[in-house]
Amino acid sequence: MRHARLALPAVLTATVLSLAGLLAAPSASAADPTITSTELQFEVTVGPANDKTCLVDADIHVPSTATVAAPAPAILTTNGFGGSKDDQDGTGQAFGREGYVTLSYTGLGFPDSGCKITLDDPDFDGKAAKQLVDFLGGTKTDKAGHNVDFYAEVAQDAPGDPKVGMIGGSYGGQVQFAAAGLDHRIDALIPIITWNDLSYSLAPNNTSFDHGVTYTTPGVHKRQWTSLFFGVGITDGIQGSAIDPSRNVGCPNFSDQACLSKAQLDARGWPDQATLDMARHASVTSYMS
Numbered sequence: 001m002r003h004a005r006l007a008l009p010a011v012l013t014a015t016v017l018s019l020a021g022l023l024a025a026p027s028a029s030a031a032d033p034t035i036t037s038t039e040l041q042f043e044v045t046v047g048p049a050n051d052k053t054c055l056v057d058a059d060i061h062v063p064s065t066a067t068v069a070a071p072a073p074a075i076l077t078t079n080g081f082g083g084s085k086d087d088q089d090g091t092g093q094a095f096g097r098e099g100y101v102t103l104s105y106t107g108l109g110f111p112d113s114g115c116k117i118t119l120d121d122p123d124f125d126g127k128a129a130k131q132l133v134d135f136l137g138g139t140k141t142d143k144a145g146h147n148v149d150f151y152a153e154v155a156q157d158a159p160g161d162p163k164v165g166m167i168g169g170s171y172g173g174q175v176q177f178a179a180a181g182l183d184h185r186i187d188a189l190i191p192i193i194t195w196n197d198l199s200y201s202l203a204p205n206n207t208s209f210d211h212g213v214t215y216t217t218p219g220v221h222k223r224q225w226t227s228l229f230f231g232v233g234i235t236d237g238i239q240g241s242a243i244d245p246s247r248n249v250g251c252p253n254f255s256d257q258a259c260l261s262k263a264q265l266d267a268r269g270w271p272d273q274a275t276l277d278m279a280r281h282a283s284v285t286s287y288m289s
Helices: 010-022 085-097 122-136 171-180 198-202 223-239 256-268 273-281
Strands: 035-046 052-063 074-078 101-105 164-169 186-192 209-211
Touching: 035 085, 035 122, 052 085, 052 122, 074 085, 074 122, 074 171, 085 101, 101 122, 122 164, 122 171, 164 171, 171 186, 198 273, 223 256, 256 273
Parallel strands: 074 101, 074 164, 164 186
Antiparallel strands: 035 052, 052 101
16 A cells, blocks of 8 residues: 555645535644554445445545544545556545545455446445445444444434545546445535446437436447446456456456447447446436436
């Protein structure tokens, strides 16, 4: 893990201030708190039938100001497509200096987390994130038995209800909708440069809109984009094969429908109904008006 103190980009500085307004942090002291970073591994249960177990690689960054007497609110963050928890080290350090606990994790299908890439599907990525909120609420431990029963500030209405927000961009943005749609304990979201309807992002058509950018007449396939994503995803699957060899069985490191959709898009040039259904199931347009 990297623990260097990183400069904060202007856009992230703004989002820190925005999230701080929604999740009141403890008053900052004159000196920056010391931040302790610990590597964690979680087993999460996902899938429509909750019958798939996945390993999630994570880091928790805890400021010295977070104590039993002064519990701190928490931030949950994950990577963009092809990234990992390490991409969020700067975020963890920055929020830590403001008094927040930050749990950064590697999304499913990216090294060193197990299972396959399911495009931020709520049944997989959303459920995984929900169980990390359980950890922040003190009702779940990682594989080694670590818990944070005094780090994340617990609300008064129910045990295990932490004060927690999420931040992330692109792939790390859409998962926030997938998580919050399942878990109302999440208090604040900052999804950056993410999609509303993945079918529009990968095969856009600016006519025949039904609502938002969700169309009724399929658009033209962005072949170079989908090929880039598949190349990155397959490479990550090879790199993470020691973590979960099954991720490369069949469709390599992607859900079976993702491979079928890629082949269909390459052959025909626009999405069929199965491809549209897969993309929209992994899109906030399907579960938020």
